[in-house]
Amino acid sequence: MTNKIEYTINLLKQAVADYGHDVVLASSFGAEDVVLLDILHKHNIGIHVISLDTGRLPQETYDVMQIWRKKSSLNIDIYFPDASEVEAMVKQDGVNLFYDAVEKRKLCCQVRKILPLKRALSGAKAWVTGLRQEQADSRSNMQAVEDDQAFGIKKFNPLIMWTAQDVWDYIKSNDVPYNALHDKFYPSIGCAPCTRAISVGEDPRAGRWWWEQEDAVAECGLHASPIKK
Numbered sequence: 001m002t003n004k005i006e007y008t009i010n011l012l013k014q015a016v017a018d019y020g021h022d023v024v025l026a027s028s029f030g031a032e033d034v035v036l037l038d039i040l041h042k043h044n045i046g047i048h049v050i051s052l053d054t055g056r057l058p059q060e061t062y063d064v065m066q067i068w069r070k071k072s073s074l075n076i077d078i079y080f081p082d083a084s085e086v087e088a089m090v091k092q093d094g095v096n097l098f099y100d101a102v103e104k105r106k107l108c109c110q111v112r113k114i115l116p117l118k119r120a121l122s123g124a125k126a127w128v129t130g131l132r133q134e135q136a137d138s139r140s141n142m143q144a145v146e147d148d149q150a151f152g153i154k155k156f157n158p159l160i161m162w163t164a165q166d167v168w169d170y171i172k173s174n175d176v177p178y179n180a181l182h183d184k185f186y187p188s189i190g191c192a193p194c195t196r197a198i199s200v201g202e203d204p205r206a207g208r209w210w211w212e213q214e215d216a217v218a219e220c221g222l223h224a225s226p227i228k229k
């Protein structure tokens with residue numbers, strides 16, 4: 001575990017050495033993200049943090065966002081969707097369009113997540129994520145540092161080797177603030193209307209867009225290694 005933490009610290013420092021102010025950490029304040037925030041905070045690693053407020057987040061996510069804002073000296077910028085794009089989408093398809101069809105769900109993710117992320121990453125030369133190899137077979141080939149084809153920049157995955165157990169061991173032993181929904185059987189947390197708790201034995205991603213077909217891709221398009229349900 002100590003080796004994994006050191007590896008993560010070194011990779012984060014390498015990201016700063018390589019890209020200076022042009023590297024950002026994208027955080028949704030999930031379990032992996034709070035580990036990275038804690039490491040940045042404790043080791044004084046100057047990576048700018050960005051997060052997306054889709055307008056549909058659970059209260060628990062806002063709560064943990066606010067805790068981190070007060071607890072740390074990290075520079076955290078929250079990006080919102082374009083109001084006119086949300087208005088046009090809602091006018092056309094309604095506020096809960098995502099339940100109607102996969103295409104409409106993808107449209108909502110595009111307007112509320114992907115376009116704001118593109119704006120947040122514009123000007124950045126690299127970004128840092130909390131993705132882990134263990135999360136899915138489709139992530140088994142991911143690299144610690146890779147080219148992100150979708151955004152045309154480098155992508156650093158400093159938790160690549162961590163297991164879910166490592167993440168929780170770190171959180172508990174370092175008393176790291178985390179999203180309270182994790183204690184209510186939400187291993188993966190997104191927007192409130194699109195996330196539910198899972199049952200014993202269910203895949204950790206089963207609570208995301210659960211109404212979609214079995215073979216639907218349980219991802220919103222932020223990462224090039226989507227997870228099949």
Ligand code: SF4
Pocket residue numbers: 054056098105106108109110112113190191193194220
């Ligand atoms: S997760 Fe749901 S509410 Fe959030 S952006 Fe995607 S479709 Fe819209």
